[in-house]
Amino acid sequence: MKAWIRAHARCFQLTFLRIIHAPFSYLFNLSVIAVTFCLPLAFYVLLCNFQSLIETRSPTPQISLFLSNDAQDNDVLALEQRLQKSEAIDKFHFVSRDQALSSIHGLSGFSSLSELVSVLGRNPLPHAFVVQAKSNSPKNLEHLKQEFQKWPKVSHVQVDSAWAQRIEDALSLGQYTVWTFSVLLAFMLISVSFNTIRLQILTHQAEIELTYLLGASHAYIRRPYLYYGTFLGLFGALLAWLMVATGLMAINQQLALLATHFNFHISLSHLSGQDSLSVCVFCAGFGWLGAWISVSRNIFALRLL
């Protein structure tokens, strides 16, 4: 175990020495990864901010339960009790047919309610419950709608979630775009890592050959290059993270100025700790993979192993 730790510690040291020996080429490789990765990362950050903005500022979608015209007071009471027991519902209120007619009267242009009723012949409006669900996801609202439609004396259920669905679709499209970019980025990261390691192997060909002759195992020869590739991905991700953070700081200053004109506060936040960690692990992993493919292919090409 001690020997294993020593070997890895020595590899760490060797890898850093190699980076220090050629800092500019390493920095250029890092900046290629960072700049390329910056774009999908920034897009993802904006998407997350947009999502949270919608969640905090948008009106809560409501479900309207219209009762059948023959619904009596005891039916209304039974439905009210059922709504109170439902755990999926945040709050609700009852709108009687008279209240509904009054609110229409305000919009109709008739001088009195009796005039409106005389024109209509009778009050045609049903009793209704207006319900707010605990979860406002379109999927949940649709599920509740179907549930309510099965209830007795409920003739029609209306959900005003079309806008929520549209926004969710737009966010899905954004997330899909981020994932597409991420897949492309993974390929790019593997390619950069592969090519960098290929050049490293060509530079250290004599050293590889000698260590092989002196009894080095495949793992011993591979290890420093795998570290190199992993660090390339990891530091590339950290640099991209910093670039996005700097960009957000600059944008937030301008956004704060703009927001004062409209008397509200808004600021863009960076990735959460978990997301940041995921990004680093993702990039380090693909850097490692590129290095592994390169080492396997190019060291075997030296016809040593």
Add this chain to the structure above:
Amino acid sequence: MIVINNVTKRYPDGFTALSNIHLTVESGEKVCITGHSGAGKSTLLKIIAGISPPTSGSVVINNTSLNPHNSSLKALWRRQFGLMFEDHKLLFDRSVFHNVLLPLEIIGAHSFKQCAQKVRAALDKVGLAAFEKSLPATLSGGEQQRLCMARALVHNPRILLIDEPTANLDADYALQISDLLLGFNQLGVTLLIATHDQALISRLNPRCVGLLQGHILP
């Protein structure tokens, strides 16, 4: 004891470098493999060291034979030798100290402090203790050869496989090298040397095995 059983080496282009070689080397013995360029001396050393696999036949050291298909076992096999190459194979971007440290790093059995002690002892044996921080490029040909010897000896191998130790060296340096080799042999190290340097052979007074076009001369 090294036992080479019926070893043949044929390259993919059809050239036969070694043909049905039988050879036994006792522990602590000094053996010079002689012959002209292309006779198969270096090929034989490479086969013994597990660097190049034989086309047929086997190499047995202390009742253990080399499995040419298992890379991990091959790596372990090579660690039991001290290897000196004709072209030195020094790392010119590393100091003398780090060149000698390399075999110990590969074996990985010692702490850095222990390794450093062993490296300094090896450099002291070959008279390069004062040069540990120098780069190999600043050393003379003889010093570079001695550096190779320090690297070959640092992990205390029982067998030294040496390819043309005095090639490209003038008489004085060659004498230093042969004296060092004699000294190690007196400590019990088995020497297997591929050379056509008659001066070295006469100074070492070894058992000579002649090779001609891949065959051992009677």
